[in-house]
Amino acid sequence: MNEFPQALTLAGTDSGGGAGVMADLKTMQMRHVFATAVVVAVTAQNTRGVQDFMALPPKLIDEQCASLADDLKILACKTGMLADAEHVHCVAENLKRYDFGPLTVDPVMIAKGGAALLADDAITTVRDELVPLATVVTPNLPEAQRLTGLTIIDADGMVRAGQALQALGAQNVIIKGGHGADPQMANDYVRLADGTAFWLAAPRTDTVRTHGTGDTLSACITAELAKGVDVAAAIQTAKAYVTGTIRDTIQVGHGHGPLNHWAPLSREVTVHDA
Template identity: 55%
Template sequence: MINQTPQVVTIAGSDSGGGAGVQADLKTFQAREVFGMSIFVALTAQNTYGVQDAFAVPESFIEAQFNSLASDFNIRAAKTGMLADSAVVKTVVKMYKQVDFGPLIVDPVMIAKGGHPLLEEEAVATIKEELLPIATVLTPNLPEAEVLIGEKITTEEEMMAAAATLQELGAKNVIIKGGHSQKREASDFVLLEDGTKFWLTAPRIETANTHGTGDTFSACITAELAKGKSLEQAIITAKQFIQAAISQPIYVGHGHGPTNHWATIIDDIQVTKV
């Protein structure tokens, strides 16, 4: 029975306020009943008001964390979050190619909810050139997708075209999240490697408690894949999970509060095949 429990790892930055980053990922892993581990690549001084300070972990220590986990655990899926700068991205890509951590879910974190940049500008090119080609799933929100393709995205047709462009850059499966749109419903567009396309739609919830939504969504996909679920089902479950985490609020801090990782999933997601 050694190493039979589903195991996953988050490769990301720490949120000292607990609502996003590695902390949100680990809470999601626990809620979805997989054993979560972490590789810290950056640290932040952060609360619900925003990020007050941040710095990257030395590359040698990132490598040491990869090697430590690879020597002992049976990691079935992994995800990235905040990667800080080009040197960190390059180190993560190099090490991921050396280990067997299963499918890689890339959440291209760029800006914190309070507006603080979490990725240096020159690192965007490194992500496009080196990280996307090893990504099993890419989960940008609208602003992140716009940065990656270098174009504005305002319509559903442009979301679909952007997903295709990101797939051409190397990401096998792409989910463009529509939470930043101004529409009455929050719709995400999914483009899978086999050509399957569908929209995931849920009622928009007016709340300030959305800190860590992207981390939680991508972490849930990671957990479901580690348990052997199909990619399509993992994505749908993740949408249900984040919708529940937003719609069943908790009240922490004075600013952009965190989502509720112990929320109960309810089936209020509409799946529309294209």
């Protein structure tokens, strides 16, 4: 009883279906893990942008967490959009209260269309209360800069940021290079808890249909961890999955379109020692 791999996302919804809780649930389902969710905020959102959002009362977040802990066997979890400092703190306290397995922190700050999804004063709370709990933290370049205070303009900057995030308490780090300057390749830097490091590289696809990439990557890592896969392999699988979802595009909406969560893993991802 209750032994099938189960994973949890604590995040905001996306009414357009491409990101947030919706992307997380689709990704976990595709990776053959039973997906659950604690909804932290609700957005009015489509491929053109975020029109509005509202965070749920912290009491309801507490009750959602307690309900899951009382019945299910969550083996890994992730965070996404957490709205503001109060809700970051609320989620962090629940993650300390309950054993939901290894934690992947996706420090969501800005939506693909440019809307702020995390209040400025909450960045410090993410850094001080959530990152130290992380088994894996998955910032993109702008998020890594905000969390570490470093300016990242090249590979050396990504390495320094990875070291800085570990110094803040994260065990393992993947710094996503989608915002990097290389026009041909998306290069991610991975630094593991044992001090080893490597690069993951994948060819870029010329498309605006990349809404939900960060959510999908972190959800895939979470699903793999729930199945007992080691961190390095989980990150590599997630990179291959996201690359496939971008490459095998689907036509939905008029703006930053969603990923194709039905896509198979890409075989184009390469691993290089750091």
